[in-house]
Amino acid sequence: GAGVSQSPSNKVTEKGKDVELRCDPISGHTALYWYRQSLGQGLEFLIYFQGNSAPDKSGLPSDRFSAERTGGSVSTLTIQRTQQEDSAVYLCASSQNTDTQYFGPGTRLTVL
Amino acid sequence: QKEVEQNSGPLSVPEGAIASLNCTYSDRGSQSFFWYRQYSGKSPELIMFIYSNGDKEDGRFTAQLNKASQYVSLLIRDSQPSDSATYLCAVTREGGGADGLTFGKGTHLIIQP
Numbered sequence: 001g002a003g004v005s006q007s008p009s010n011k012v013t014e015k016g017k018d019v020e021l022r023c024d025p026i027s028g029h030t031a032l033y034w035y036r037q038s039l040g041q042g043l044e045f046l047i048y049f050q051g052n053s054a055p056d057k058s059g060l061p062s063d064r065f066s067a068e069r070t071g072g073s074v075s076t077l078t079i080q081r082t083q084q085e086d087s088a089v090y091l092c093a094s095s096q097n098t099d100t101q102y103f104g105p106g107t108r109l110t111v112l
Numbered sequence: 113q114k115e116v117e118q119n120s121g122p123l124s125v126p127e128g129a130i131a132s133l134n135c136t137y138s139d140r141g142s143q144s145f146f147w148y149r150q151y152s153g154k155s156p157e158l159i160m161f162i163y164s165n166g167d168k169e170d171g172r173f174t175a176q177l178n179k180a181s182q183y184v185s186l187l188i189r190d191s192q193p194s195d196s197a198t199y200l201c202a203v204t205r206e207g208g209g210a211d212g213l214t215f216g217k218g219t220h221l222i223i224q225p
Binding site for chain 1: 116124146155156158161202204212213214216217218
């Protein structure tokens with residue numbers, strides 16, 4: 001596709017449930033990033049993939065968060081046992097061996 | 113702790129005037145600097161990037177970088193109502209941005225018709 005795509009666009013879940021968020025980067029982009037934007041807050045960097053590898057997972061907020069990337073393309077961010085403070089817009093970005101990152105439309109997660 | 117500071121605004125500018133947005137950063141290792149525009153309810157859209165000290169112009173937009181002062185700015189000439197948005201400053205180190213981007217919280221810009 002022409003840009004980064006993310007699904008679902010909106011997700012409402014109950015506290016304690018697991019959720020999976022998907023990101024499909026721009027074709028040919030080897031780097032993929034996940035960010036979180038909470039209401040009234042700036043964008044918070046979560047994790048970076050170069051190919052299928054994530055060299056540094058320390059940005060993930062807790063061990064309930066995990067991410068994987070397969071085939072150097074699609075990535076999934078999984079949040080286990082969701083909490084209300086996980087409510088935010090989760091943004092994915094991709095880049096092609098440069099610092100210039102292009103963002104997807106985001107997934108708005110609401111934990112009730 | 114890497115920090116990027118921006119005045120949250122709102123910054124109100126009359127249509128046709130120059131809007132000046134400013135950003136300071138704490139990490140002297142920062143090498144790449146970006147300005148993103150974010151409309152309400154939308155994702156950030158890349159406006160400009162700059163790597164070297166000085167000015168970089170693209171259409172109505174000019175990015176200015178002063179690494180000695182750890183200061184980045186964005187000028188928008190001939191401001192239009194469609195420029196009304198939140199402008200995010202972001203920085204990263206070299207190496208393909210492996211640390212990700214560090215964002216400021218953004219400046220809310222309002223262009224008054």
